[in-house]
Amino acid sequence: GAVVSQHPSRVICKSGTSVKIECRSLDFQATTMFWYRQFPKKSLMLMATSNEGSKATYEQGVEKDKFLINHASLTLSTLTVTSAHPEDSSFYICSARDGAGGPDTQYFGPGTRLTVL
Amino acid sequence: AQTVTQSQPEMSVQEAETVTLSCTYDTSENNYYLFWYKQPPSRQMILVIRQEAYKQQNATENRFSVNFQKAAKSFSLKISDSQLGDTAMYFCAFMKRSGGGADGLTFGKGTHLIIQP
Numbered sequence: 001g002a003v004v005s006q007h008p009s010r011v012i013c014k015s016g017t018s019v020k021i022e023c024r025s026l027d028f029q030a031t032t033m034f035w036y037r038q039f040p041k042k043s044l045m046l047m048a049t050s051n052e053g054s055k056a057t058y059e060q061g062v063e064k065d066k067f068l069i070n071h072a073s074l075t076l077s078t079l080t081v082t083s084a085h086p087e088d089s090s091f092y093i094c095s096a097r098d099g100a101g102g103p104d105t106q107y108f109g110p111g112t113r114l115t116v117l
Numbered sequence: 118a119q120t121v122t123q124s125q126p127e128m129s130v131q132e133a134e135t136v137t138l139s140c141t142y143d144t145s146e147n148n149y150y151l152f153w154y155k156q157p158p159s160r161q162m163i164l165v166i167r168q169e170a171y172k173q174q175n176a177t178e179n180r181f182s183v184n185f186q187k188a189a190k191s192f193s194l195k196i197s198d199s200q201l202g203d204t205a206m207y208f209c210a211f212m213k214r215s216g217g218g219a220d221g222l223t224f225g226k227g228t229h230l231i232i233q234p
Contacts, residue, residue, distance in 0.1 A: 034221045043208060044162075046221035059221075093162065095222075106212075106222065108154075108162035 002028050002098050006109035013084055014117055021079045021112045023094030029074035030096035034106065035067070038091040050077045084116045119144035119211050123225035130199055131233050137184075138194045138228045140209030148214040151185065151192045152222065157205040165207070168192065170214075196230075204232045 003026040013019050023033055031052050036044040048069050049057045056069035066088075068080040077096075081088050091113050095106040121142045130136045142151070153165040168176045168185050175183050180200075184193045196203055209225040 036221075038160075043224045043226045044222070046223070049221055091160065093160075095162070105164065105167065107164070110159070110161045 002026075002096070002105075002107040004030075004094065004096050004107045004109040006094055006112050008112060009110060010113045010115075012115045012117065015085055016083055018080055018082045019084055019114060021081075021092055021094075021114075023077045023079070023096065023109050025075045025096040025098075025107075028096075028098045030077075030098065031074060032097040033071060033077040034095045034097075035069060035077075035079050036093045036095065038093060038111070040091075044093060081114065084114070086116045089114055089116045119146065119149075119213070119223050121209050121211050121223050121225035123207075123209055123228050125228045126226070127229040127231070129231040129233060132199060132201060134199055135195060135197045136199055136230065138196075138207055138209075138230065140192045140194070140225055142190050142192065142209070142211050142225075144190070144211065144213075146213050150212045150214060151183075152210040152212065153181070153183070153192075153194045154208045154210060154224075155203075155205045156208065156227075162208075166194065199232050201232050201234060203230060205230060 005024045007022045033050040035047045038044045047062045050069045050071040052071045058064045071077040093111040094109045149170045151168045155163045155165050166176050166178045166181050180197045182195045206227045208227045210222040212222050213220045
């Protein structure tokens with residue numbers, strides 16, 4: 001099946017710094033990638049939709065200047081948490097749509113645990 | 118907007134038993150997909166099964182099957198001959214089907230399934 005990787009798997013940073021998370025589709029081209037956030041023992045909440053070569057679409061309540069998304073190629077999307085604060089600590093998961101397989105399947109990365117001190 | 122409701126926060130069954138996880142959803146859309154994802158302790162999201170709303174036949178994948186009742190907006194997951202490796206969080210998810218594009222997933226709150234030896 002389709003494989004999606006994320007890097008790093010864990011990151012600890014100081015408050016006020018920026019952190020970049022990479023999401024890669026390893027064996028397929030992903031025209032669309034999605035970023036989700038998951039709080040402890042909670043469900044996944046969609047943050048934004050990332051389309052290759054265009055601006056990301058953010059869900060209501062998600063600050064686009066806080067969570068910068070870049071989808072520069074068909075296999076890579078990045079999420080940058082700018083000026084991170086402790087309340088940004090969370091588990092961030094990306095998914096990628098396999099365009100060749102139709103619009104109905106998203107494959108998930110293993111997630112990135114962000115801790116902001 | 119759509120909502121997904123999973124009313125069972127936790128369930129526990131004996132190995133080899135059959136268990137059914139419930140999911141209801143609310144939407145005004147007519148074309149959509151429904152999914153069950155499994156999230157084991159590793160937190161990797163794994164697709165268990167998917168259902169196209171326009172198909173009346175219930176989807177089946179080996180020991181996993183769904184009971185899709187479109188009029189009732191119900192989408193339950195049945196796991197037969199449960200195994201210890203089935204222990205995980207199970208999320209029901211909804212995705213609107215929109216032309217050639219792709220939409221993000223709306224998740225339920227999840228059901229923690231524990232398979233007892």
